[in-house]
Amino acid sequence: MEMNASYTSFVAVGDSFTEGMSDLLPDGTYRGWADLLAARLAARTPGFRYANLAVRGKLIGQIVDEQVGAAAAMGADVVTLVGGLNDTLRPKCDMVRVRDLLEEAVERLAPSCKTLVLMRSPGRSGPVLKRFSPRMEELFAHVDALAARHGALVVDLYGSSVLSDQRMWDVDRLHLTAEGHGRVAEAVWQTLGLDAEVDWQALLPPAVRTNWAARRAADLRFARRHLGPWIGRRLTGRSSGDGRPAKRPELLPYEPPAW
Numbered sequence: 141m142e143m144n145a146s147y148t149s150f151v152a153v154g155d156s157f158t159e160g161m162s163d164l165l166p167d168g169t170y171r172g173w174a175d176l177l178a179a180r181l182a183a184r185t186p187g188f189r190y191a192n193l194a195v196r197g198k199l200i201g202q203i204v205d206e207q208v209g210a211a212a213a214m215g216a217d218v219v220t221l222v223g224g225l226n227d228t229l230r231p232k233c234d235m236v237r238v239r240d241l242l243e244e245a246v247e248r249l250a251p252s253c254k255t256l257v258l259m260r261s262p263g264r265s266g267p268v269l270k271r272f273s274p275r276m277e278e279l280f281a282h283v284d285a286l287a288a289r290h291g292a293l294v295v296d297l298y299g300s301s302v303l304s305d306q307r308m309w310d311v312d313r314l315h316l317t318a319e320g321h322g323r324v325a326e327a328v329w330q331t332l333g334l335d336a337e338v339d340w341q342a343l344l345p346p347a348v349r350t351n352w353a354a355r356r357a358a359d360l361r362f363a364r365r366h367l368g369p370w371i372g373r374r375l376t377g378r379s380s381g382d383g384r385p386a387k388r389p390e391l392l393p394y395e396p397p398a399w
């Protein structure tokens with residue numbers, strides 16, 4: 141796919157990663173890498189337009205049903221599609237269906253835009269990632285194959301050492317911090333062929349190791365506040381995004397928020 145230094149519009153499709161959790165702003169809303177990327181693209185192009193259809197908790201089937209058609213109809217210069225990871229984290233996951241739905245999404249989006257961007261999503265180091273890594277790697281191998289077939293770009297975040305650093309992840313251990321989202325925005329920026337501003341893969345300074353008691357206390361807080369509710373939603377089929385509208389449902393001129 142031909143890269144163009146001048147992009148006039150951008151549509152983001154996906155789940156909580158693209159919605160921007162957990163890059164929390166003072167007003168209680170989330171920013172995230174897609175908003176950061178849109179702001180930088182808008183600074184280069186007068187009249188730049190941006191839509192973000194992402195909703196937290198969405199599975200790939202929901203993304204296809206609720207977001208892909210709308211995104212394709214917008215005819216944007218750049219479309220980013222990140223989905224399927226929520227499916228891989230479910231107790232039961234039909235990977236054949238996930239691959240088929242992702243393929244359907246790419247087949248519908250690729251002809252609708254000038255540049256389709258796919259991602260190998262980042263993963264936090266630890267036992268949870270190790271447990272689900274076979275499914276994730278199967279998903280990302282499919283992403284690579286689809287990108288090659290349809291001329292899409294791929295941002296490889298999964299292979300990034302710095303994004304696997306636990307300090308890049310919020311206390312819920314599922315979503316990136318503001319620093320992590322900033323790194324992702326820069327990675328997509330560079331993948332689009334734009335001049336690098338920073339080394340997004342630069343490692344953090346060595347971590348100061350906490351004592352055993354502090355680590356166990358943090359584990360207990362995580363289990364009570366985040367892991368327990370997350371497991372409950374998985375078991376009951378509920379989602380954190382149920383009933384929630386798209387973040388920015390229309391492709392409108394971008395205006396900088398008061399951050």
